[in-house]
Amino acid sequence: MSTTYSPPTATGIIEQGDPADDPRAFRRALGQFATGVTVISTSDGTHHVGMAVNSFAAVSLDPPLVSWSIRNESRNRDTFVRNGHFAVSVLADDQVDISALFGRPHENQFEHVAWTAGIHGDRLLDQAIAHFECTLEATHEGGDHVILIGRVKRCTRLDGAPLLFSQGQYGIAEAHPQVELTSAAPSVKSSDAGEESPLFTSLLKATEQHMSSLFDEYRKRLDINVVGSRVVNLLDTAPASAGELSERALLGEAAVEDTLSEFKTRGWVSESADKVFKLTDAGRSVRANLLRSAQEFTSSRLNGIDPSDLDAARRVLIRLLTS
Amino acid sequence: MSTTYSPPTATGIIEQGDPADDPRAFRRALGQFATGVTVISTSDGTHHVGMAVNSFAAVSLDPPLVSWSIRNESRNRDTFVRNGHFAVSVLADDQVDISALFGRPHENQFEHVAWTAGIHGDRLLDQAIAHFECTLEATHEGGDHVILIGRVKRCTRLDGAPLLFSQGQYGIAEAHPQVELTSAAPSVKSSDAGEESPLFTSLLKATEQHMSSLFDEYRKRLDINVVGSRVVNLLDTAPASAGELSERALLGEAAVEDTLSEFKTRGWVSESADKVFKLTDAGRSVRANLLRSAQEFTSSRLNGIDPSDLDAARRVLIRLLTS
Numbered sequence: 001m002s003t004t005y006s007p008p009t010a011t012g013i014i015e016q017g018d019p020a021d022d023p024r025a026f027r028r029a030l031g032q033f034a035t036g037v038t039v040i041s042t043s044d045g046t047h048h049v050g051m052a053v054n055s056f057a058a059v060s061l062d063p064p065l066v067s068w069s070i071r072n073e074s075r076n077r078d079t080f081v082r083n084g085h086f087a088v089s090v091l092a093d094d095q096v097d098i099s100a101l102f103g104r105p106h107e108n109q110f111e112h113v114a115w116t117a118g119i120h121g122d123r124l125l126d127q128a129i130a131h132f133e134c135t136l137e138a139t140h141e142g143g144d145h146v147i148l149i150g151r152v153k154r155c156t157r158l159d160g161a162p163l164l165f166s167q168g169q170y171g172i173a174e175a176h177p178q179v180e181l182t183s184a185a186p187s188v189k190s191s192d193a194g195e196e197s198p199l200f201t202s203l204l205k206a207t208e209q210h211m212s213s214l215f216d217e218y219r220k221r222l223d224i225n226v227v228g229s230r231v232v233n234l235l236d237t238a239p240a241s242a243g244e245l246s247e248r249a250l251l252g253e254a255a256v257e258d259t260l261s262e263f264k265t266r267g268w269v270s271e272s273a274d275k276v277f278k279l280t281d282a283g284r285s286v287r288a289n290l291l292r293s294a295q296e297f298t299s300s301r302l303n304g305i306d307p308s309d310l311d312a313a314r315r316v317l318i319r320l321l322t323s
Numbered sequence: 324m325s326t327t328y329s330p331p332t333a334t335g336i337i338e339q340g341d342p343a344d345d346p347r348a349f350r351r352a353l354g355q356f357a358t359g360v361t362v363i364s365t366s367d368g369t370h371h372v373g374m375a376v377n378s379f380a381a382v383s384l385d386p387p388l389v390s391w392s393i394r395n396e397s398r399n400r401d402t403f404v405r406n407g408h409f410a411v412s413v414l415a416d417d418q419v420d421i422s423a424l425f426g427r428p429h430e431n432q433f434e435h436v437a438w439t440a441g442i443h444g445d446r447l448l449d450q451a452i453a454h455f456e457c458t459l460e461a462t463h464e465g466g467d468h469v470i471l472i473g474r475v476k477r478c479t480r481l482d483g484a485p486l487l488f489s490q491g492q493y494g495i496a497e498a499h500p501q502v503e504l505t506s507a508a509p510s511v512k513s514s515d516a517g518e519e520s521p522l523f524t525s526l527l528k529a530t531e532q533h534m535s536s537l538f539d540e541y542r543k544r545l546d547i548n549v550v551g552s553r554v555v556n557l558l559d560t561a562p563a564s565a566g567e568l569s570e571r572a573l574l575g576e577a578a579v580e581d582t583l584s585e586f587k588t589r590g591w592v593s594e595s596a597d598k599v600f601k602l603t604d605a606g607r608s609v610r611a612n613l614l615r616s617a618q619e620f621t622s623s624r625l626n627g628i629d630p631s632d633l634d635a636a637r638r639v640l641i642r643l644l645t646s
Contacts, residue, residue, distance in 0.1 A: 012450065016479040019387035029480040030381040030389075032413045032453035034359040034487050034496055057380040058353040059392050060466025064342035066353075067390070067470065069382050090355045096501060127335065130355035140463050142472065143383025147390065149465065155342045157352040158335040159543060164357050164496050166485055171496040173357055173489045174535075176573045178419060179553070199621045200637065201534055207640040208531035211524055212497075220482060230502070250499045298522045305642055312635035314523065317530040319628055 024258055031255070034166035037091045039102045040068060041123045042076075042083040048110055048123055049076045052102040054165050055145075056088060064152040066132055069145040075105065077146060081139060086150060087122035090130040092160040093172045096250055098125065099163060103253070119154055131156040168227045168255025177209045211301065218297050222290070227255045228263070229290050232279070235269065236287045239278035347581055354578070357489035360414045362425045363391060364446045365399075365406040371433055371446055372399045375425040377488050378468075379411060387475040389455055392468040398428065400469060404462060409473060410445035413453040415483040416495045419573055421448065422486060426576070442477055454479040491550045491578025500532045534624065541620050545613070550578045551586070552613050555602070558592065559610045562601035 019026030041050035051074075059065040066088065070077050080086055091099055101109055114126035118133045134150025141147075164171040198206070224232070230249040234240060240248070246256045260277055263269040268283035279287065302310060342349030364373035374397070382388040389411065393400050403409055414422055424432055437449035441456045457473025464470075487494040521529070547555070553572040557563060563571070569579045583600055586592040591606035602610065625633060 012481040012483065014480045014482055017477065019475045019478045020385070023384045023387070025480070026384060026387050026475065026478055029453045029455070029478045032359070032480060032485060033361065033379055033381075034357065034485040035380075036355070036357040036489070038356065055380045055382070056356055057358075057378045057390070057392070058356075059378070059470060060468045061346045061349060062343070063466045064346070064349050065466045065468075067380070067392075067465070069380070069390075093499075096499060130352045132352070138463070140461070140470075140472075142390070143386045143388045145383045145388075147382060147463075147470075147472075149463075149470075152342045152349065154340065155349055155352045156339040157337045157348070157355060159337055160335065161539065162355060162357040162489055163499075164487070164489075166359070166487075166496045170499040170502075172499055173487050173494040174497045175549070176416075176419060176486075176493040176495055179493075179573045199617060200625060200633070201538065201617070201621045203637065203640050203644070204527075204531050204534060207644045208527050210644050211527060215524065216484065226498070250502045294522060294524070298524045301643060301646070302523060305639055306635075309635040309639050310523070312629075312632040313639040314526065316628055316632050316636040317526050320624060321526070321530045321533050323624070 024254075027254060028168075028258065031166070031168050031252075034164055034171075036162045037095075037099045037165050037170075038068070039089045039091065039098065039125055039128075040080075040086055041089070042080050042086045043117075043121045043123060044079075044083050045121060047079070049079055050102050050109055050123065051076055052099050053088075056090075059149065064155070065137060066134065066150050066152060067147055068150075069142050069147045071145050073144070080148060081136070081146070084136045085120040085122060086134055086136065086148070087118045087120065087124050088130075088132040088134065088150070089125035089128035090132075091125070091163040092127055092129045093163045094160075095125070095127065095163055096170050099165075099170070100247060124156075127158075127160070129158050129160040129162060131158070165252065167225075168252045168258075169230075170250040170252075174209075177206075177213070214301070215294075215297055218293070222293060224286070224290065227251055227259050231256065231259050231263070232268070232283060232287045232290060235277060235279045236284065239272075239276045241276050245277075347577075350577060351491075351581065354490050354575075357487055357494075359485045360418075360422045360488050360493075361391070362412045362414065362421065362448055362451075363403075363409055364412070365403050365409045366440075366444045366446060367402075367406050368444060370402070372402055373425050373432055373446065374399055375422050376411075379413075382472065387478070388460060389457065389473050389475060390470055391473075392465050392470045394468050396467070403471060404459070404469070407459045408443040408445060409457055409459065409471070410441045410443065410447050411453075411455040411457065411473070412448035412451035413455075414448070414486040415450055415452045416486045417483075418448070418450065418486055419493050422488075422493070423570060447479075450481075450483070452481050452483040452485060454481070488575065490548075491575045491581075492553075493573040493575075497532075500529075500536070537624070538617075538620055541616070545616060547609070547613065550574055550582050554579065554582050554586070555591070555606065555610045555613060558600060558602045559607065562595075562599045564599050568600075 015025050035054040038053050038056045039050050040053045053068050056068045059067050115123040118124045124131045132152045133154045134152050137151040138149040139146050242256050246253045269277045270280055271277050338348050358377040361376050361379045362373050363376045376391050379391045382390050438446040441447045447454045455475045456477045457475050460474040461472040462469050565579050569576045592600045594600050
């Protein structure tokens with residue numbers, strides 16, 4: 001399969017091939033399917049394990065079944081199968097730290113979070129947006145993973161919005177911009193002019209979405225993706241390890257490792273003996289190009305706007321942001 | 324389980340119970356886990372079927388396996404099992420119409436979309452962001468569904484961002500607001516003042532995210548969720564069927580049906596013999612309350628800002644939105 005950073009062809013293809021030949025390219029393609037993030041836990045009364053999982057899926061309504069999969073090499077695999085029950089917590093958008101905590105092997109993860117024991121004794125994370133408390137209904141071989149089917153004995157829906165993982169980065173969900181304004185953001189008939197005038201907050205949202213979408217188009221012409229540009233921007237401030245980059249830029253570790261490996265090949269970063277990465281001269285010039293592109297984009301959009309209007313708009317936005 | 328619109332308790336619980344007793348509440352809880360949207364297709368050379376699926380999940384890297392599930396009652400179930408191969412297209416954020424098209428039984432869906440035949444003859448949607456071309460590796464009983472495991476023979480990553488389905492509505496992914504500004508949006512050192520001054524586009528994004536998050540907090544105090552408020556807003560403009568509401572507000576059909584059924588119980592809507600819904604007087608007053616809340620929220624945030632600055636900011640936003 002071709003490299004990560006080929007500019008897309010006319011058909012939009014970035015890389016294509018037999019995934020048996022290139023598991024990392026396969027993982028990048030899988031990352032195109034956005035998911036929520038769950039923490040799945042099990043307990044035998046004295047030993048409590050939990051791990052971040054995004055292979056969770058709904059299976060059946062009647063009977064109520066869900067599925068997920070765990071690597072055969074995971075040290076928790078046998079514990080989940082032996083205990084015969086598990087609990088799923090679907091993480092909220094403000095639980096990205098919890099996802100990182102349960103994304104690595106760690107002895108006492110539950111000491112760092114608020115939890116409640118469920119009906120099988122498995123630990124449920126407080127402030128999650130859904131809980132599924134399951135008995136293990138079946139397991140199926142799944143290559144280097146085992147698929148666990150859970151029968152849901154109790155489910156809970158809680159208040160909040162979901163944390164997302166998509167294209168190697170954490171995110172939040174935003175209403176689709178094609179939603180009709182009449183359904184999402186009612187206009188107000190101003191009594192004096194009889195004109196429809198959108199609420200300032202609706203106007204702000206519509207403008208931001210429009211600008212983001214224009215910038216995404218613009219970025220496609222650059223030979224770097226979102227993950228790559230975040231890594232370059234962070235390394236420009238200070239050298240860092242893969243783990244630090246992942247944490248500070250809210251990127252998946254696999255995506256950061258792929259990117260660093262690609263950047264080394266390109267000569268944009270160098271790696272020290274203790275696995276700290278820093279930008280080379282070539283890397284710094286990539287970062288300067290990125291910055292110049294963002295500035296050019298912004299200038300071109302603002303071109304022709306009255307400078308005093310722009311100053312006033314800046315004052316309003318800063319006031320709203322800081323109040 | 325309790326009703327959909329109970330205001331959340333201090334623990335955030337909206338509803339809880341045994342999903343065997345209330346499959347619709349179980350489905351709402353499952354909807355808390357955000358997913359991408361795929362169209363999965365199969366072909367025997369003359370007969371081509373495709374359906375929108377969000378139970379897709381990664382299973383194994385080596386060998387490369389993926390899974391999804393199909394209702395036993397689906398008229399396509401036996402076709403997928405018999406053909407022994409299928410192709411997955413992961414939809415892009417601008418393919419919401421395609422998701423709706425493949426979300427309902429329809430004879431000639433592929434006449435309305437651009438597609439390319441893959442290595443097994445299964446149809447791949449153009450402009451998707453990933454393709455997985457699979458042979459059927461195994462099937463497993465999964466309650467009212469069958470789980471299909473595919474071995475990926477060719478995978479393709481394409482340019483674009485994912486379409487999301489989450490909490491009953493279509494959406495797009497946005498970078499997580501906790502991402503450090505230094506990684507996401509570099510500040511520019513202005514040479515004259517030596518001060519850091521963010522790009523206007525970065526300021527716009529940060530302000531919009533901040534306001535959205537404040538409004539979400541505000542909305543939690545209202546006795547209605549996003550799906551409910553869109554349905555009320557749309558019905559205020561004209562009576563509509565469930566299908567029309569789903570299409571115009573980009574909501575899942577199950578979520579719209581749940582909401583309409585709840586609104587009937589509350590006396591907010593009435594249903595005609597031909598299944599068209601309209602707001603009752605009580606429903607219209609709910610809509611008026613929603614509008615007033617949005618206005619109050621906006622006014623409280625804008626309070627104290629110089630009116631001429633606000634007019635200027637409005638001019639700038641409208642200019643950016645329409646240019």
